[in-house]
Amino acid sequence: MRIVADSARLLGAPGLIPIASAHIDGALYHGDSGTLFAERLVAGGARVAVRATLNVGALDLTGCARVRLEEPARSMARRMMEAYRKLGCEQSWTCAPYQAGHRPAFGTDVAWGESNAVVFCNSVLGARTNRYGDFLDIACAISGRAPDYGLHRPENRRPTLTFDVSGLPAAFLADETAWPVLGSLYGREVGNAIGIVTGVKKHPGEDALKAFGAAAASSGAVGLFHIAGVTPEAGTFGKIEAETTIHVTPEMAADARKRLSTAQTVDRLDAVAIGSPHLSLDEFGALERLLAGRKLSVPLYACTGRHILTELDKAGRRKALESCGVTIVADTCVVVTPILADRRDGVLMTNSGKFAQYAPGNTGYGVLYGSLADCVESAVAGRPSFAEIDR
Amino acid sequence: MSARAGEILVPGAAGAGKALVLTAPISFWGGVDPKSGRIADVRHPQHGEIIAGRVLFLPGTIGSSSASAVLMELVHSSNAPAAMVLHEPDAILLLGLIVAREMGWQTPVAMKLDRQHFSAFDGHRVEVTAGGMIRAVAAA
Numbered sequence: 001m002r003i004v005a006d007s008a009r010l011l012g013a014p015g016l017i018p019i020a021s022a023h024i025d026g027a028l029y030h031g032d033s034g035t036l037f038a039e040r041l042v043a044g045g046a047r048v049a050v051r052a053t054l055n056v057g058a059l060d061l062t063g064c065a066r067v068r069l070e071e072p073a074r075s076m077a078r079r080m081m082e083a084y085r086k087l088g089c090e091q092s093w094t095c096a097p098y099q100a101g102h103r104p105a106f107g108t109d110v111a112w113g114e115s116n117a118v119v120f121c122n123s124v125l126g127a128r129t130n131r132y133g134d135f136l137d138i139a140c141a142i143s144g145r146a147p148d149y150g151l152h153r154p155e156n157r158r159p160t161l162t163f164d165v166s167g168l169p170a171a172f173l174a175d176e177t178a179w180p181v182l183g184s185l186y187g188r189e190v191g192n193a194i195g196i197v198t199g200v201k202k203h204p205g206e207d208a209l210k211a212f213g214a215a216a217a218s219s220g221a222v223g224l225f226h227i228a229g230v231t232p233e234a235g236t237f238g239k240i241e242a243e244t245t246i247h248v249t250p251e252m253a254a255d256a257r258k259r260l261s262t263a264q265t266v267d268r269l270d271a272v273a274i275g276s277p278h279l280s281l282d283e284f285g286a287l288e289r290l291l292a293g294r295k296l297s298v299p300l301y302a303c304t305g306r307h308i309l310t311e312l313d314k315a316g317r318r319k320a321l322e323s324c325g326v327t328i329v330a331d332t333c334v335v336v337t338p339i340l341a342d343r344r345d346g347v348l349m350t351n352s353g354k355f356a357q358y359a360p361g362n363t364g365y366g367v368l369y370g371s372l373a374d375c376v377e378s379a380v381a382g383r384p385s386f387a388e389i390d391r
Numbered sequence: 392m393s394a395r396a397g398e399i400l401v402p403g404a405a406g407a408g409k410a411l412v413l414t415a416p417i418s419f420w421g422g423v424d425p426k427s428g429r430i431a432d433v434r435h436p437q438h439g440e441i442i443a444g445r446v447l448f449l450p451g452t453i454g455s456s457s458a459s460a461v462l463m464e465l466v467h468s469s470n471a472p473a474a475m476v477l478h479e480p481d482a483i484l485l486l487g488l489i490v491a492r493e494m495g496w497q498t499p500v501a502m503k504l505d506r507q508h509f510s511a512f513d514g515h516r517v518e519v520t521a522g523g524m525i526r527a528v529a530a531a
């Protein structure tokens with residue numbers, strides 16, 4: 001409660017409000033300090049007062065993938081995950097809790113951590129949360145309260161900026177890569193402002209919105225976006241008089257796409273990673289269709305939650321994917337913990353704007369950005385393969 | 392030599408060190424190595440600089456909600472900045488200091504100062520008092 005109150009004071013919040021649920025990002029091991037904090041809470045007899053799902057940890061407790069975390073870090077990471085279980089959190093271990101049955105109702109106040117989950121919860125579900133940092137999320141879950149400020153207040157959810165994509169070709173907007181690319185551009189352009197995307201004619205589907213939000217929240221400090229005609233609050237503001245309008249041109253989109261790649265060359269490939277945020281069942285379906293039973297030449301890591309693993313196992317789909325050479329990673333992912341081979345000059349291909357943002361800093365790999373189809377063809381061929389180089 | 396009074400965001404120990412004025416916002420998680428304090432984001436203009444022991448001027452923060460965990464780990468492993476000067480209070484990053492204080496660890500002071508004043512401290516050794524004065528004391 002002291003942490004919640006101190007944060008409220010720092011932010012100038014007039015008081016605290018009750019929350020309906022929490023999503024906890026604090027159980028990922030970055031060093032011993034976080035484990036010591038979680039165990040301090042357990043020792044003090046703390047329990048969560050509201051439903052609290054857990055974001056990824058640093059270990060794959062399902063045993064699907066081998067995490068190269070050495071002792072003593074490995075034991076500390078396991079102790080940390082165990083401490084959050086003892087606090088009463090659900091063992092969801094996913095960064096896509098909203099696709100694992102945790103979907104707060106429109107208009108409810110919640111305290112969520114994990115930048116992509118926050119932006120999805122606000123924007124696509126219309127529930128209300130700020131970008132809760134590690135440790136404040138669990139403090140809110142235990143106290144059942146959150147500081148009354150920011151995105152909890154309806155007046156702060158109004159868009160002040162328009163991000164107009166009507167100047168982009170319909171074919172580009174229909175392509176799956178449009179959404180992570182536009183998300184990374186959006187995040188860089190708007191920072192922490194609330195924007196409304198206009199010029200989208202067709203609902204792009206939930207997985208596209210997931211990819212857009214995740215990319216935007218890693219290149220910027222985006223906690224909420226609206227898309228006219230698509231997201232649930234977009235039509236509730238009456239006439240919007242935006243202070244700024246960004247007219248997105250094909251050149252801006254092409255440049256944003258180029259910036260997602262950092263690798264200097266396109267003639268080698270060491271690994272492919274997909275699933276940031278965690279893959280949905282639909283996305284696994286797309287992977288299976290593109291792979292069509294072929295064998296991979298370089299490892300392809302498919303990151304997901306145990307909620308999806310259960311479904312894949314039921315139908316024998318996990319075995320089939322693994323026999324093609326796919327490594328399924330559950331409970332965690334390849335940029336938050338060492339799973340990729342330790343290779344300083346490695347090249348990683350991904351279709352995720354969020355992986356593209358964080359992989360160089362966290363794994364040391366250079367990144368090549370491509371569509372899911374490019375990722376699969378490249379993993380089969382063992383070298384980068386792009387359907388269209390200069391889209 | 393420049394001197395400015397800042398507003399204290401999170402109280403902490405006074406500190407001194409060479410100024411590190413970031414010219415772009417950063418995500419501490421994925422952008423700063425929690426083991427060494429090195430800026431690991433290859434797209435950041437100050438990539439490769441070490442924030443440990445520096446007076447860190449932050450024009451803004453972006454990205455992950457684990458920034459607080461990275462900053463707390465830097466405090467715990469004695470790799471934190473000597474002091475932090477932020478353009479605006481950041482609810483995620485500063486939690487790292489709030490929680491570290493709860494744990495009884497010594498944290499650097501975090502101040503608020505308009506980013507237009509940052510460049511005056513660039514290239515200098517800077518002292519930040521626990522009371523909120525930010526002073527350039529020598530060319531670094």
